[in-house]
Amino acid sequence: MRRPAEFEHTVRRGVRAGRTALVVHLTTRTDPGPGPVVGFVVSKAVGGAVTRNVVKRRLRELVHARLDALVDVDLVVRATPAAAEAPFLELGAQLDGALATARKRLVSTGER
């Protein structure tokens, strides 16, 4: 995900689920382009440039391993300041938890 408009759409319209180190926003894909679309938000509150880059790379790596489960959605992962301190495995567990919660909410709003 690269366009500011896409970020805005996903964050505002999508369902949300948070953990201590991250927050995920999820929407069903409206225009069926190729592949999953994922964006990351790592603000200055997380840390300096080096810290932000490391956090972003770790999140990218984690999401990459889970891409098969995300073909039908737009996803934005937002890091909180706690993400800077979290170990890699812990970050993965939180991502899985948040994604599961968001999935449930997405299904229930979709049925409504």
Place this chain on the structure above:
RNA sequence: UGAGUCAGUCAGGCGGCCGCGUCGAGCCUCCGGGCUCGCCGAGGAACGUCCGGGCUCCGCAGGGCGGGGUGGUGGGUAACGCCCACCCGGGGUGACCCGCGGGACAGUGCCACAGAGAACAGACCGCCUUGGUCCUCGGACCGAGGUAAGGGUGAAACGGUGGUGUAAGAGACCACCAGCGUGCCGGGCGACCGGUGCGGCUAGGUAAACCCCACCCGGAGCAAGGCCAGACAGGGAGCGUCCGAGGGCUGCCCGCCCGAGCUCCCGGGUAGGCCGCUGGAGGCGUGCGGCAACGUACGUCGUAGAUGGAUGGCCGCCACUCGUGCGGGGGAGACCGCGCACGAGGACAGAACCCGGCGUACCGACUGACUCAUCCG
């Protein structure tokens, strides 16, 4: 051997699995792109954005005022507020280090607290002369005057030491010293240094307070600037068309030039792509010139260019440092190497147009030169 000073280099290595970006080649394509292979892919500070330049656009008709910056001297440089060498002052036994280092007899302002008195100062105690009163004949008290040698306060008290002098004192006078001004001789490109004569006997600090002097300075910045594609909807108010709005000379004035539109409010639209974009005052080596910064000739190397922003994620082994334990060795000893095992640690920090600096952050490792102390020969 110990303690230290200066200069410089480095910023762990190898491998496995899974990945990312530019470029090149090939193949495929629904022309959006995709796949495979190959090359390359963060730093000494990439950081802060504090100076200086290149580059780009605007301006170039000048003059005056204003504003900003720099501040020992000489050199280096594209340039600098940087660097080198030297001078002066301060610190250190020393190698060396530190200095926001023009002017306080052009003028103005400010010097808290303490203290009697703080800028052409000041009699609180004290010292000295003298008038009066009392007196236990030591002196005490009240008054007039002299005095900056002594005490005490302070960051700073109107030169220091010794003498002459005096009622007591005082550069009042004398010698030497310090300091100021000025002349001469010698050295240095120069800042300045060394020597010597004369003068008046002495002059506080602060200019990162205003200010004065010398020198320097157009404005804005790669979101510069250019090209392509695409979207939309107008309405109102004010000023003005030679009775000159507004704009340029980027703060102001004069002056000059352009000149028919300009400003504000409400409403609406867009924020995509490409170029600029990396070879540059370039790195390294040797020779030559120079104390050095640096310059120069020849040879050689040539490889980041992202744009929600690539250069990584996880793991293993080895090396390094520290701690603990065990083993064994040298030495009289304090202690010093060596081997093995376990545990811990590896900093500061991420290019965004490009260079030259400065400043700041940082676990540490290594190299060279030099200084001081001690011991041995």
